[in-house]
Amino acid sequence: MSQYPQLFATTPAPQLEALFRDIAASRMQGIPILNQALQVEAIGFQPWDGPQGRLWAGVLLTPWFMNLLLLPIDTDSLPAVPPTGETVIALPGDALPFMAGHEDALGDYRLCSLFSPVLQFADQDSARATALEVLKLLFPPAQPAAPDLSRRRLFGLGR
Numbered sequence: 001m002s003q004y005p006q007l008f009a010t011t012p013a014p015q016l017e018a019l020f021r022d023i024a025a026s027r028m029q030g031i032p033i034l035n036q037a038l039q040v041e042a043i044g045f046q047p048w049d050g051p052q053g054r055l056w057a058g059v060l061l062t063p064w065f066m067n068l069l070l071l072p073i074d075t076d077s078l079p080a081v082p083p084t085g086e087t088v089i090a091l092p093g094d095a096l097p098f099m100a101g102h103e104d105a106l107g108d109y110r111l112c113s114l115f116s117p118v119l120q121f122a123d124q125d126s127a128r129a130t131a132l133e134v135l136k137l138l139f140p141p142a143q144p145a146a147p148d149l150s151r152r153r154l155f156g157l158g159r
Helices: 013-025 124-138
Strands: 041-050 053-061 066-072 087-090 095-103 107-115
Touching (some): 013 053, 041 124, 053 124, 066 095, 066 124, 087 107, 107 124
Antiparallel strands (some): 066 107, 087 095
16 A cells, blocks of 8 residues: 555645544454543644645644644655654744654654643643644744834835
8 A cells, every 4th residue: 555545735734533443443442541631623724834844733622632643745745763762843832842743544644742641631622722832832823023113104205
């Protein structure tokens, strides 16, 4: 099977949620580290111009982990992971270690563990709020350029 069975021209959130709900219902059944107060949710996925091309970046929350994920928009966009199993990727807000991940239905992706297990979260809302705060810190909104308030510009002479 190709390392990229799916490329995501639009948000990967629905596919991630469906796949990891299936994993929760099968492979994770009976595992004691599950937080029963949490559900699978893909949070805040947005396109990001990564070091090698465009990627989807967002947080995947499950009853057993909260990971920052990077998924390919095109086949050349995932950063390589060395044999040591980890590569540091510079995000706009910080540089973090990422590992390679793979699911046959999804393909290759990169993950950075934020919480595992996720037993410290009392409910879905608090876990989601934490994920959104992490995304805000790692991918801060672009600041608008300061307006040019020079006299020449104000009177249309600076064109």
